[in-house]
Amino acid sequence: MLFSLFDYLRNKSTVTTPANEKPLTDTEDDLKKRISFLSGFMVAFKEQIHTDIKLEPNDGPSISAHKSLLAARSEIFKNILSSDNYKAPPSNTDTITLPELNTEELKSLLEFLYTGDLPEDKFKRHVFTLYVAADKYEILYLQESCERYMMNSLNESNALDILEISDSHPNKKLKDTTLNFIVRNMKSIVSSQKYEVFASSNPHLSVEITRAFVDARI
Structure with missing residues (x-):
């Protein structure tokens, strides 16, 4: 199974305490609350709250997203958004074209960028395209996730x-x-x-x- 955000948080969630006390670890309920808190990024995307950039696939209308998240996830997107064309106050016409992705592939890419994970059926359908996109846009965690999926599903x-x-x-x-x-x-x-x-x-x-x-x- 793919390494999930829940697994990551469960492995990492140790609270530092004084040397004479045992470390405190988050309960499963604490982890669920943290995951729910982090899922706000996806809510902002799905409900199109304060989006300020459009991404255009090769086969359909553009999809709105957030510049700050794209820049945080990808050094390439960060460089694109730091160029003079995008430094002006955001407008409805700010668009990045991704000709290598169709609409469903772009939606899956964005879902991963916002949540750090994808359902297995989406990895199965789009893993090759997402791997290429991760390499092109320097999204290391997505590239590693695609690599892991391909090795686990090798036949x-x-x-x-x-x-x-x-x-x-x-x-x-x-x-x-x-x-x-x-x-x-x-x-x-x-x-x-x-x-x-x-x-x-x-x-x-x-x-x-x-x-x-x-x-x-x-």
Whole structure:
């Protein structure tokens, strides 16, 4: 399962006390209250409270968000919003275009930026696109979350896709894990029709798979 905000807070929630006393830890009720408090960011987004920037996907109307949150989550967004074009008082026309994302992908990206998490079904549908966006906009926690999801869901039907994305957006840990999986399931993966298409468009990765297979047999 994905590492949730609740898990993070539960692991981190120790209150410092005098040296002669035992540390106090938050109760589950305390953690729920803290999560509810932090969820105010998502409420502000859903109810469009004091939004001051629009994000435009490649297939539909723009979605309003908050400059301060975008800048806090992404160094790239921070640099964009610090440019002269966005330093003037906010207007209804302040827009950032994200041509690599469709509407559903953009909504999932924003949900993650506001909450630090996504339902598993959204990760399943959008993990590759979100991983690429996280790399482009330097959203490290999202990139790590996508990496973790891909490694946990690695199977014979998606291994080649994960290998390809780990190569085009370099990630040694993800690539090595995927290569090892492919080598262990070499016969079924390489004999598939999908591999023929993959090999024609990624000859260098086909060579890497062959070398990894040979090395594993030595």
